[in-house]
Amino acid sequence: MLTRDQVKINETWNLDDLYKNEDDFYNDQKKVIELKDEFVKKHHDFKTKDQLKQAILDYENIWSIVDRLYTFAGISTEVDATNEHNQKRDKKLAQNMSKILSDISYFDSELLKTDDDVLKEFVEENPIYEYFIKRLLNKKEHMLSEENENLISKLEPAIGANYSLYNDMKYGDIRFSNFTIKDKEIEMSYNTFEEYEEYERDTDRRRKAFEHFSETIRKYQNTNASIYNNHVQTEKIISELRGYDSVFSYLLDEQDISREIYENHLDIIMEKLSDPMRKFANILKKVHKLDQMTYADLKLSVDEDFEPEVSFNESRDLIVEGLSVLGDEYTDILKEAFDNRWIDYAQNIGKRTGAFCSSPYLSHPYIMTTYNNRMSQVMTLAHELGHAGHFKYANENQPYLNVNVSRYFVEAPSTANEITMERFLLKNAKDDRERLWILSTMISKTYYHNFVTHFIEASFQREVYRRVDEGENLTASDLNEIFNEKLKEFWKDDVVLSKGSELTWMRQPHYYMGLYPYTYSAGLSIGTIVSEKIVHGTKEDAKNWIEVLKSGAKKSPVELAKMAGVDMTSTKPIEDTIDFISKIIDEIDILCEKTGLYK
Numbered sequence: 001m002l003t004r005d006q007v008k009i010n011e012t013w014n015l016d017d018l019y020k021n022e023d024d025f026y027n028d029q030k031k032v033i034e035l036k037d038e039f040v041k042k043h044h045d046f047k048t049k050d051q052l053k054q055a056i057l058d059y060e061n062i063w064s065i066v067d068r069l070y071t072f073a074g075i076s077t078e079v080d081a082t083n084e085h086n087q088k089r090d091k092k093l094a095q096n097m098s099k100i101l102s103d104i105s106y107f108d109s110e111l112l113k114t115d116d117d118v119l120k121e122f123v124e125e126n127p128i129y130e131y132f133i134k135r136l137l138n139k140k141e142h143m144l145s146e147e148n149e150n151l152i153s154k155l156e157p158a159i160g161a162n163y164s165l166y167n168d169m170k171y172g173d174i175r176f177s178n179f180t181i182k183d184k185e186i187e188m189s190y191n192t193f194e195e196y197e198e199y200e201r202d203t204d205r206r207r208k209a210f211e212h213f214s215e216t217i218r219k220y221q222n223t224n225a226s227i228y229n230n231h232v233q234t235e236k237i238i239s240e241l242r243g244y245d246s247v248f249s250y251l252l253d254e255q256d257i258s259r260e261i262y263e264n265h266l267d268i269i270m271e272k273l274s275d276p277m278r279k280f281a282n283i284l285k286k287v288h289k290l291d292q293m294t295y296a297d298l299k300l301s302v303d304e305d306f307e308p309e310v311s312f313n314e315s316r317d318l319i320v321e322g323l324s325v326l327g328d329e330y331t332d333i334l335k336e337a338f339d340n341r342w343i344d345y346a347q348n349i350g351k352r353t354g355a356f357c358s359s360p361y362l363s364h365p366y367i368m369t370t371y372n373n374r375m376s377q378v379m380t381l382a383h384e385l386g387h388a389g390h391f392k393y394a395n396e397n398q399p400y401l402n403v404n405v406s407r408y409f410v411e412a413p414s415t416a417n418e419i420t421m422e423r424f425l426l427k428n429a430k431d432d433r434e435r436l437w438i439l440s441t442m443i444s445k446t447y448y449h450n451f452v453t454h455f456i457e458a459s460f461q462r463e464v465y466r467r468v469d470e471g472e473n474l475t476a477s478d479l480n481e482i483f484n485e486k487l488k489e490f491w492k493d494d495v496v497l498s499k500g501s502e503l504t505w506m507r508q509p510h511y512y513m514g515l516y517p518y519t520y521s522a523g524l525s526i527g528t529i530v531s532e533k534i535v536h537g538t539k540e541d542a543k544n545w546i547e548v549l550k551s552g553a554k555k556s557p558v559e560l561a562k563m564a565g566v567d568m569t570s571t572k573p574i575e576d577t578i579d580f581i582s583k584i585i586d587e588i589d590i591l592c593e594k595t596g597l598y599k
Contacts, residue, residue: 001189004080004348011312012079012348013366018072025072028065029096036100039053043107046114049122056129059107060400064361066101067400069093071360073190078368081171082350091164094157109146111136116238116333131554132401135256142242142253152238161239162231163512169227170509173353177186179212181205188212194353194507196373198299203290207498210296214500217507223504225476228368231512232468246469251515255408256556261569265518266462268571269455269578270490276582277452278494280443283589287597293494295487295501300450302440302588303597308434312345319382322424323417325534326389326542329488333389337367342388343381353507357384357414359391361400375437376445379418386417394552402552407516409557411450411523412530412564413549418446419531436591441582448580450520452490457508458518465515479505525573526566528580533565541565 019025020290039062043055073090080086111119111133119137123130143149152159176188181204186197188209197209232247237249252262284300285293301307310318316338320331337343354367365388371377390413394403421441429435460483467474480502487497487504512518533541548564561568592598 001187001191001347001349004083004346004350007346007348007350010341011344011371013075013344013368014341015072015076015366016341018068018360018363020466022511023238024318025069028069029093032062032065032069032097032100033064036103040103044110046110046118049125052111052114052118052122053126055107056399056401058102062100062104062399063295066097066276067230068363069097071358071363071366075358075366075368077167078346078352078356079261079346080348080350081167081352082282087168087172091157093441094160098154098157101156102150105149105153105393106146108139109143111142113145118138128399128402128554129408131556139253141148142244144241148241153528159234160232162227163509165227166224166509166512167352169220169223171350174217175461176213176216177207181208182323188216189349190353191347191351191370197348198296199301201288201300201304203288203297206300207294207296210500214498214503217503218500221476221480221503221506225474225479228479228505228511229474232464233473235514236468246464248469248515251465255406256517257406257408258559261558262518264571265521266455266459269451269521270459272575273451273455273581274490274492276578276585277448278491280448280585281491281494282589283592285366287592292496295491295498298495299435299444301432302592303437303595305403306437307441308375310375310378311373312371315371315378315381318378319385319421322421323382323385325420327546330389330546332355333392334385336364337385337388340364343369343384347372354409354509355380355384357391359388359395359403360599361395361403363395363562364388365391376441379421379441379445382421383414383418386414389413389417390549393546393549397550398552398554402554405553405560406557407514407519408522409519409526409560411520412526412561413525415446415450415520416530416534417527418450419528420534422446423531423535432591433595434589436595436597439588439591441460443586443588447524447584450524451577452580454510454517454520456483456486456490457510458515458521459489460505461511461515461517521574522568525577526561526564526568528577529566530564 019028036056039058043058046052046055070093073093076086077083077090119133123133169389170190174190178185179188180186186205186209188197193209193213197206197213200206200209235251236247239247242250244250246255247257248262252259281293281298284297284302287302288295288297288300300456320334323334324331342364344367351370355367357365357367359365367384367388369377369380369384387410395404419442422438426435429438463482463486464474464479483505484497484502487501505511530545534545545564548560551560551563555563558568566573579598
């Protein structure tokens with residue numbers, strides 16, 4: 001593995017588009033302080049709609065700069081956890097911003113003191129802020145005194161430190177030794193394991209890699225458990241301080257989603273998705289002639305000899321063509337992302353695993369991934385570009401207060417892109433074998449990862465919060481036990497749980513982002529149905545979807561889904577998606593027989 005300073009510059013993102021140098025970065029911090037001081041002096045006791053509007057505009061201006069600062073400092077640490085300068089800069093920024101943001105934390109309380117008639121006049125004249133004001137009023141009963149809100153704001157760096165602690169441990173402290181299989185020494189790191197070894201076709205090597213990986217992270221389970229337990233206990237304390245009846249109510253209120261929708265999501269998936277996915281696991285077992293299907297084997301490809309290699313530049317052309325159904329304006333965004341270094345795809349020591357898209361206001365988005373020349377990586381890029389396109393549109397068409405889209409909806413644009421790409425590849429498949437590869441990729445890449453992996457995480461997370469609500473503190477043994485139970489409930493006897501499978505909870509940062517894991521199933525259900533409309537519907541369906549993307553957070557997540565033609569107040573979209581998954585698996589089974597993979 002290369003160090004960060006050894007990778008090619010064209011494989012990294014261009015942070016100069018945010019700040020050309022450190023001086024510009026620190027000058028913006030000074031600017032925020034000046035704007036904050038002016039804001040505090042100027043904006044109190046709103047008597048007219050015009051006073052209120054100017055206060056909101058000034059408030060948004062401060063936050064838009066803070067957003068750029070946080071993005072620049074934060075994503076710099078994600079691509080190189082070994083860089084102490086970047087780590088210190090990020091933590092120092094959080095410390096500095098805490099004071100600034102605590103000083104303006106009174107603003108929500110001040111808004112809620114505003115006369116109802118003034119608020120009504122403001123919304124009538126500025127309807128774009130209607131949902132923002134509505135959400136604010138709905139939170140009124142959970143607002144604390146101005147003094148206590150200020151105190152919580154000042155504590156934010158400490159409250160939010162658990163995510164940083166987790167990343168420091170995962171990418172800064174955990175070091176893997178290499179392992180030997182059949183007299184060959186294999187390099188091991190988080191990236192090499194999750195990008196390569198989990199997919200390795202040699203069964204002995206793949207299972208040995210899983211064992212070696214698990215033995216290493218097990219050494220850190222108690223530290224990780226302490227960090228995570230501290231995180232969920234903090235959330236419980238805040239939920240009680242704000243008068244919520246449970247930590248679930250507090251976290252779901254952030255998403256503007258009811259407890260009923262949340263519970264129904266998880267229950268229906270456990271009930272209906274288990275059978276088709278266990279059938280898929282048995283297809284893998286049969287194709288690869290495994291002695292038993294283990295947890296370490298679940299990331300296998302159905303037809304490993306087929307998957308083509310695709311260079312990064314080739315992926316650009318494929319994605320632009322595959323998503324051209326969304327129109328020229330959208331494909332121009334895709335081209336710009338590739339051509340102007342929005343994407344960091346290098347592999348280097350200290351780079352976090354997985355992929356994400358960060359979209360600072362008044363700037364273009366930034367995508368982080370590691371590209372390994374697999375065709376399946378094209379879907380990852382399409383997914384992250386879905387986030388990029390979404391927030392590019394939202395940032396350009398909405399004020400700052402309308403771009404913080406609920407996590408419940410945020411995965412819909414990304415998964416719609418991913419599935420649309422797969423539908424494009426299916427349409428152009430030359431024969432049964434290529435069709436089989438695409439269908440199996442849809443399951444193993446799109447639906448296994450986004451639906452199954454995150455669903456099991458969500459089921460684990462639900463049990464964790466249930467116990468926290470009952471006053472429990474959780475240890476590594478508790479967390480291992482819970483995760484193992486959820487794996488058994490889903491996979492039953494069809495998958496043997498390899499030693500170390502119970503530690504999978506240690507590998508996911510989503511637990512430090514509220515009730516995030518379950519939202520993937522919501523987003524993927526919306527994305528599946530929207531993709532069907534985009535690919536097989538009319539041009540108006542595609543145009544309508546673009547309008548949804550431009551709406552940002554102007555509406556609730558359920559309203560945004562309804563605007564796209566999907567009713568998430570029922571379980572039907574999820575059931576329809578599971579039925580779609582089941583049909584794909586049935587066709588995979590038929591094609592495996594037809595192409596001779598079962599022989």
